[in-house]
């Protein structure tokens with residue numbers, strides 16, 4: 001298992017949960033599980049694959065979970081909005097960029113918060129309310145850096161890693177996984193499918 005400063009920073013609870021999940025799998029299925037080693041395909045040469053190729057020396061590990069370093073897309077890196085690291089760097093609370101009346105939200109922006117849909121959704125709402133406030137003079141809004149990420153464990157038990165990602169270091173907690181956590185995750189998915197894609201689940 002690799003922790004890397006360029007990986008999404010979910011904090012220690014995430015890694016404790018992974019370890020627990022892994023030991024539960026060993027207990028229930030024995031220790032004869034074959035572990036596959038990921039190797040980037042030949043011929044590809046990107047910053048991500050170059051980084052992964054450097055993990056070859058780690059093949060002695062029983063388990064390696066590697067997250068490729070996030071890099072901005074070329075269109076973002078080339079834009080006049082790009083700042084440090086070629087990411088867009090809006091004010092992280094108002095989402096306003098250095099250009100007047102231009103807002104940025106989601107994966108094109110620098111972390112924190114982590115690059116995840118839940119943050120993209122929250123940031124976009126704040127940016128939209130601030131744009132509306134500029135136009136109509138209504139109340140403005142600020143993003144506070146809180147968010148969560150669902151985790152599913154064996155046995156239909158779910159939990160969410162929740163936290164305040166603007167804190168230094170991020171203040172993150174993981175609730176004990178249970179069936180209520182799984183229900184919450186399913187309700188979340190149902191809501192998003194309905195509200196974003198107009199898809200109903202029977």
Ligand SMILES: Cc1cc2nc3c(=O)[nH]c(=O)nc-3n(C[C@H](O)[C@H](O)[C@H](O)COP(=O)(O)OP(=O)(O)OC[C@H]3O[C@@H](n4cnc5c(N)ncnc54)[C@H](O)[C@@H]3O)c2cc1C
Pocket residue numbers: 073075105106107108115116117118119120149
């Ligand atoms: C495998 C995977 C699993 C994930 N799982 C989760 C999860 O469980 N929970 C979670 O919260 N997040 C998850 N994420 C992260 C989540 O998908 C992103 O954080 C989220 O989609 C970011 O939204 P966004 O709108 O900022 O960017 P995107 O969803 O990437 O949208 C950007 C859009 O811009 C378009 N685009 C790109 N270049 C151009 C161009 N030049 N011109 C026009 N359009 C362009 C793209 O086609 C795309 O439609 C996952 C991501 C991946 C890759």
